[in-house]
Amino acid sequence: MMPPAPPAYQPTLVERLGLRRFVSTGAMMVIRNFERRPLRAAFTVTGIALAVALQISGAFWLDAIAHIVDVQFRQVQQGDVLVNFHRPVPVSVARDLRRLPGVIDAEPYRSEPVRVRLRGRSVDTALTGYRSDARLMRVVDDRRGAVAMPAQGVVLSALLARELDARVGDRIDMEFRLWSRTQVRVEVVDIVQSMFGQLLYMNLEAMNTLARDGDGVADAALQVDPAAMDAFWAAVKAAPGINAVFDKAGSMAAFNETTSRNMGVFSGILTLFAVAMAVGIIYNAARISLSERAWELASLRVLGMTRAEVSVLLLAELGAELLVALPIGALTGWGLATLMMRLMSSDSIDFPVIIEPSTYASAALIVLAAGVASALLVRRQIDRLDLVSVLKVRE
Numbered sequence: 001m002m003p004p005a006p007p008a009y010q011p012t013l014v015e016r017l018g019l020r021r022f023v024s025t026g027a028m029m030v031i032r033n034f035e036r037r038p039l040r041a042a043f044t045v046t047g048i049a050l051a052v053a054l055q056i057s058g059a060f061w062l063d064a065i066a067h068i069v070d071v072q073f074r075q076v077q078q079g080d081v082l083v084n085f086h087r088p089v090p091v092s093v094a095r096d097l098r099r100l101p102g103v104i105d106a107e108p109y110r111s112e113p114v115r116v117r118l119r120g121r122s123v124d125t126a127l128t129g130y131r132s133d134a135r136l137m138r139v140v141d142d143r144r145g146a147v148a149m150p151a152q153g154v155v156l157s158a159l160l161a162r163e164l165d166a167r168v169g170d171r172i173d174m175e176f177r178l179w180s181r182t183q184v185r186v187e188v189v190d191i192v193q194s195m196f197g198q199l200l201y202m203n204l205e206a207m208n209t210l211a212r213d214g215d216g217v218a219d220a221a222l223q224v225d226p227a228a229m230d231a232f233w234a235a236v237k238a239a240p241g242i243n244a245v246f247d248k249a250g251s252m253a254a255f256n257e258t259t260s261r262n263m264g265v266f267s268g269i270l271t272l273f274a275v276a277m278a279v280g281i282i283y284n285a286a287r288i289s290l291s292e293r294a295w296e297l298a299s300l301r302v303l304g305m306t307r308a309e310v311s312v313l314l315l316a317e318l319g320a321e322l323l324v325a326l327p328i329g330a331l332t333g334w335g336l337a338t339l340m341m342r343l344m345s346s347d348s349i350d351f352p353v354i355i356e357p358s359t360y361a362s363a364a365l366i367v368l369a370a371g372v373a374s375a376l377l378v379r380r381q382i383d384r385l386d387l388v389s390v391l392k393v394r395e
Contacts, residue, residue, distance in 0.1 A: 048281055054274040059362065105223040154201070
């Protein structure tokens with residue numbers, strides 16, 4: 001029935017370092033509480049940091065999708081329309097395509113299935129040949145930007161290079177598998193970081209020379225005047241040699257609508273979980289601290305401190321824990337996003353981890369708002385403390 005022995009106090013680290021005169025009395029009370037209960041502070045900081053990380057792990061998908069759209073639809077494919085022909089046509093088809101209504105420019109390119117071998121490894125993939133001055137359809141490295149096709153040699157995507165264990169300077173065996181079925185040996189002159197596919201790229205003229213089947217192409221990228229799209233579509237429908245047409249604007253709109261809706265729901269659910277976690281952790285920590293220090297706070301009120309001053313003494317500790325947790329949560333969120341992307345990566349997909357500064361800022365603001373709401377709830381309870389009942393000593 002004896003009351004617990006008072007805790008053994010000792011100088012804090014700040015006091016031992018001789019910095020006490022630079023710290024206010026209220027701040028010293030917060031520091032002493034941290035040192036008296038380090039595990040509680042550590043658990044609170046960890047919980048808040050996980051709430052921030054959870055928010056980032058849900059919101060960064062929108063950043064990743066925006067990056068994919070920018071690279072694939074604005075950097076790789078700068079043309080408005082892709083055209084596929086029934087059979088290979090001469091490279092000079094570009095002149096005929098420019099005569100279609102609204103067509104500003106046209107660039108032919110060639111894509112063909114191939115089998116590549118290196119050091120006993122074999123991969124079936126596709127080889128695409130672009131003109132050296134290609135602008136409407138081109139190869140883009142995720143780090144270096146647009147890559148011009150060299151006059152000779154082959155360019156590998158990083159995913160294919162990893163599969164073959166290929167390096168710049170290696171000579172790979174390549175077999176064309178559609179028309180000529182020619183087998184050649186070609187040097188790897190570059191490796192590009194791309195997000196999709198185990199692919200190869202070459203200069204269009206060099207590709208036709210190696211294939212030994214003429215200078216035919218089966219695809220073209222077009223730049224079309226938006227004001228003349230109706231006339232262009234009418235002309236394309238009447239063209240007998242065109243097999244299929246890919247409209248970038250329509251595809252991009254459908255992709256954005258689908259992904260934004262799905263990822264928006266996913267991000268919203270994780271945001272709700274993050275807010276619930278932050279509110280629960282901060283409010284519970286503040287409520288426990290209030291129940292333990294009610295007698296101390298009531299005594300300070302009797303000694304003349306205002307409600308605001310007493311509230312600051314209790315909530316400053318939570319504020320310090322919150323500020324410490326934010327950068328830890330941002331780093332943890334980046335790590336969680338990296339892990340999720342690595343788990344999603346495969347032999348044909350390699351998404352980069354893209355997290356915009358605005359995503360970090362929004363996650364921090366959401367958790368801060370949850371913390372402020374929790375603090376206001378506890379502040380109301382501090383204001384309603386019954387000093388007489390709290391200070392009454394129970395025998």
